[in-house]
Amino acid sequence: MSASSPVPSNYAAALADLKQQVRRARFTAQRRVNTELVRLYWGIGSTIRQRQQQDGWGTKVISRLADDLRAAFPDMQGFSPRNLAYMRAFAVAWRSEEVLQQAVAQLPWGHITVLLDRLDDQHTRDWYAAHSVEHGWSRNVLEHHIRTEAHIRVQAAPSNFAATLPAGESDLAQQLTKDPYVLDFLALDSDAKERHLEQALIDRIIDTLRELGEGFAFVGRQVHFDVDGDDFYVDLLFFHVEQLRYVVIELKTGKFKPEYLGQLGFYVALVDDKLRRSQHADTVGLLLVADKNDAVVRYSLGAHHSPIGVASYDLLPPAVKAALPSEADLAAALDRATSDSDSEEPR
Template identity: 50%
Template sequence: MSNEIVAPGSLPMQAGAGNLPPGYDSLLRDIKAEIGSAHLRVHRVINTEMIEHYWRIGRIILERQEREGWGTKVTTRLSADLRTSFPNQRGYSPRSLRYMQHLASVWPEAIGPQAVAQLPWGHVRTLLDSLDDRPTRDFYATEAVRHGWSRNVLVHHIETGLHLRQGVALNNFDATIPEGTDLLKELVKDPYRFDFTRLGDGHSELDLESALVDHVVRFLQELGVGFAFMGRQYPLQVGSQHFKMDLLFYHARLHRYVVVELKIGRAQPEHLGKLGFYTAVVDDKIRDPERDDATLGILIAAHRDEDVVQYSLRGTNQPLAVTTYRTLPAELRPLLPSPEDLARVTHEVLEKHGGAEAREA
């Protein structure tokens, strides 16, 4: 006979999964989500405290240097003494101390409220190494925090000059979408950098489309956070006629479909007419009006005439943008590794990694 005491109004919990009360799976899922969120919050607090700690060290060194005229030799000696005093702690090499000074000089005010304080130290070093002015560093720090960029994605956007390309595409969002136009303008870049396609001069629209789909991960990275690829040559039936859109995406954060049309020449009024037609059809036949906002259309062309585009955009009530793309300059293409080279390097890395794992086992 069981001696288990059961509280009034409750059911005894048995070991078997079949005896669990209704709703247990939901309970477990919610608690696991809370634990995961707590770990993330704790990690962010620890990371911010570490960045503030590095900033305070850099501030102390800078103030003493300014007051007492210290040189770089003092930093080297300071590093050695710190590592002697704290042998089990890393991060106080002469190079790291110089980064801390640089951090404190770029952000002389308290670092805590700044976006950069929420980034990992590797991201912060990238900002310090790659950029020369405070506003540009703040732009990338803010975007990296907002979108959760990895360090590689941050480097990619810095190298391709995102701060110069974001929000400058010609569009009619102000006239066609009453709210949230700033976010939509940030969504579109000009030009898009398609270096990863390896396309040379004289490529066709089919070549461009195929290359983008073949490198869809890189393409999504260039488009930005939130884009999900829905299909290529996406079919639409209107009346008795069949049409195919070049590319269809869904933006998970903005809850909008995005139609992308590709042109290897100059953007023309008829291109925008067709794009507006596609977005209207997607709105009516694919979009869920209770969940999704109005569909966007983006025309990506090799060239554009600003006056022609502006007049064309005025002639439609569909939210459209016109932008351009660039591929890798001809003089740089020979410097790229071939697919065979990449495959060989990948194989060597995997073999080396696998060998290391075997030795550890």
């Protein structure tokens, strides 16, 4: 058929279907190649581990093995002494060949080295491997979630979704939330004003989207709405491309107050009316606060009809925050210092 010939009416649909078949085949082929590479690396690592135990192979033997493998297979990469050490560590961490049936075998090798470098507990490694496969995390996203200890803090934020959204949809919306969010990439102190926090989130939008989770797209900051001559501005507006819903995010630098939900509920209704299309799911709101009383949050959510979740945020990574003294510790130390000073006899 020449370029000038008329295109059949069903050509576009057939072409789209064929493109999808090609993409699926390419993805399947890439995954099989990756699985075979993981199988090879595990086998090499297992052999090295066994020879070290049985024959006492040391560093010099591993270096020679790396040189000989590179000489035998000059067109292949990955046979450096450092990578051979990773292969051994891989075989030590996942000792059984059944590893090839687990989630980790579906990960790129770079992801596996991150798991080996950053984590010691095997159960935790398996958790991150499974979530990486399920959500398609990139290596940077995986490192971010490990650094912020996602396996400890990933829990859904308190919300009223079950009461305000249709059955089934409420579960999906709940999956968009977690509590707390870790915003340590912002390099702000606890006294930062809300507008500074908003600006920092936008300046580091890639990190912000990474922390929010998969599927979020940034729409705008201080999004303007004119309501019969009155001006209103939504702090942050996102769109979730998988669930096809707008997500309104409001920031508060202080502790949660019930009245915050009224403002956010108004913005959710506004976005739902002005921007939402018929093919979109219900708009939801997410209030981020520096601190909250979960009992107060629960009672407050029960009184609102707009779908809203409430989560706290931390400006420090969990490990650093845990190492800092609490207010009670500081108060006790101050009391001791004052007591010691009072007990000293004047000279």
